[in-house]
Amino acid sequence: MLLPILRVFPIVLACSLSAYAQDKIANAVVYSVDSNISYRDEAVQDSYMRERCKLDVYYPVGQKKFSTVVWFHGGGLTGGEKSFPEGLKNQGIAIIAVNYRLSPQAKAPAYIEDAAAAVAWAFRNIDKYGGVADRIFVSGHSAGGYLTTMIGLDKQWLAKYDIDANRIAGLVPFSGQAITHFTIREERGIDRKQPVIDEFAPLFHVRKDASPMWIISGDRNLELIGRYEENAYFWRMMKEVGNTTTTLHELGGFNHGDMANPAFPLLLRFIKER
Numbered sequence: 001m002l003l004p005i006l007r008v009f010p011i012v013l014a015c016s017l018s019a020y021a022q023d024k025i026a027n028a029v030v031y032s033v034d035s036n037i038s039y040r041d042e043a044v045q046d047s048y049m050r051e052r053c054k055l056d057v058y059y060p061v062g063q064k065k066f067s068t069v070v071w072f073h074g075g076g077l078t079g080g081e082k083s084f085p086e087g088l089k090n091q092g093i094a095i096i097a098v099n100y101r102l103s104p105q106a107k108a109p110a111y112i113e114d115a116a117a118a119v120a121w122a123f124r125n126i127d128k129y130g131g132v133a134d135r136i137f138v139s140g141h142s143a144g145g146y147l148t149t150m151i152g153l154d155k156q157w158l159a160k161y162d163i164d165a166n167r168i169a170g171l172v173p174f175s176g177q178a179i180t181h182f183t184i185r186e187e188r189g190i191d192r193k194q195p196v197i198d199e200f201a202p203l204f205h206v207r208k209d210a211s212p213m214w215i216i217s218g219d220r221n222l223e224l225i226g227r228y229e230e231n232a233y234f235w236r237m238m239k240e241v242g243n244t245t246t247t248l249h250e251l252g253g254f255n256h257g258d259m260a261n262p263a264f265p266l267l268l269r270f271i272k273e274r
Contacts, residue, residue, distance in 0.1 A: 029092060030061045033084075039098075039121035040114070052101045055118055058084045059094040059129040067169070067271050068094040068131045070122050072140030072147045077111055077183040078103050080143070087264030093271065094131050096122050100147070108184045108200055109157075115147040116157035123163055137170045137274075139267055141260045143183075145176020149202035149234075153210055169274055171213040172267045174260055175227055178203045178234035193225070203234050208242035214270050216249045218259035227256065 033056060038045075040053040060066055069088060073080040082097035089095070100114035123133045140148045151157045152171040155164065180201040182192035190196060197203050215235050220228035228250060235248035249266060251259045 029063065029090070031058055031090065032061050033058050037121075039118045048101060048105055052099050053114055053117070054082070055096055055098045055121065056082055056084070057094060057096050057129060058089065059131070060092060062130070063092070064130045065132050065135070066093055066130060067135040067137060067274075068096060068122060068126050069267070069271070070096045070098065070119050070136060070138045072098055072100070072115060072118075072138075072144030074140065074142030074144050075102070077143045077146075077181060085260070085264060087261060088268070091268055094126065094129060096126075103183050103187060107187050108181075111143075112147060112150050112157055112200075116151045116160065119151060119168070120158060120161035120163055123161075123167070134167070135169050135274075136167075137172065137267075137271055138168055139172040139174065140176070141174040141263075142176060142256065143181070145173030146181050146202070147176075148173045149176055149178070149213075150200070150205075152213070153202050153205035153207060154199070166209060166211055168211045170270055171211050172216065172270055173213075174216050174263050175218055175223065175256055176202070176215075176231075177227070178230040195226070195230075203230070203237060206234070206237045206241050206243070210238070210243055210246070212245040212270075212274065213238070214247050214249060214266060216251065216259070216263045216266060218250075218254045218256050219252050220250060222253070222255035223259075224256045 035056045036054045039055050040049055073082055082099040084095045084097050098118040101110045119138060122136050138148045138152055148171055152165055152168055158165045180196040180198055184200050185192055185196055215231050217228045217231045235246055238246040251262050254262055
C-alpha cells in the first residue's frame with residue numbers, strides 16, 4: 001500500500017506548488033516604462049535641450065501612493081545617460097531616470113536648471129501614474145549626487161516652478177561633490193585641485209530646515225581625491241547650523257565607481273523609514 005501513496009504524494013505536491021506559483025504570479029506587481037518624455041517647456045527649448053532634456057518613468061502598474069525616486073546619472077557633468085538602476089527595480093517604487101544637458105555644450109547653471117525642471121515635472125505628474133507628490137525622493141551618483149544636493153538645498157531652482165525644495169521627501173546623494181563641482185571650476189579656468197566654495201557648492205547652502213538627507217560616500221582611502229572629506233565636512237556643517245536629519249555613511253572597501261551598488265539598499269532603507 002505504500003507504493004501508491006508514494007506515487008500520489010509528489011503529484012499532489014506538484015499540483016500544490018503549481019497553484020502556489022500561479023497565485024504568486026497573479027499577485028505579482030507588474031512594472032511599465034514610459035520613455036523619452038520632455039520635461040522642459042517646449043517654448044524655451046533649443047535643439048540641444050530637445051535632445052537631452054528627456055526622462056523615463058518606471059512605475060508599478062495599478063498601484064497607488066507609492067514612493068518615487070528621481071535618479072540623476074553620473075559622468076562628471078560631461079557625460080552619462082539616463083537609466084534605471086537595477087538595485088531600485090522591483091521594489092514597489094517608481095524611478096524617474098533623467099538626462100540633462102552636459103558641459104561643454106552647456107555651461108553652469110544649465111544642468112542644475114534641468115535637474116530642477118525634472119523634479120518639478122515629477123511633482124506635477126507622478127499622480128498620473130499612481131504616486132504621490134509627498135513621497136518624491138531625489139538621488140544620484142557622483143555628478144548626479146551633486147545635482148541632488150544643489151536643487152535640494154539651494155531653494156531658488158525649484159522656486160522657479162513654485163515648488164518649495166523642502167517638499168522633497170528626502171535627499172540621498174551618492175558620492176557627490178559638496179564643494180563647487182570640478183567641471184564648473186574648469187569652465188572658469190580653475191584647476192580641479194583648487195577647491196572653491198561659492199553659490200554652486202552645496203556646502204554654501206547648508207540649512208537647518210532642509211529635507212532629510214543621507215550623504216553616502218565610498219571608502220575615504222579609495223574615493224576620488226578629497227571626496228569623502230568634503231562630504232564629511234558637508235555633514236558637519238549641516239549639523240553646525242542645527243540640522244538634525246542629515247546622516248553620513250561611509251562604505252568601507254568601495255571606491256567611487258563601485259560604491260553605488262551597496263548604496264542602493266541604504267537608499268531603499270531611507271525611503272522605508274520616512
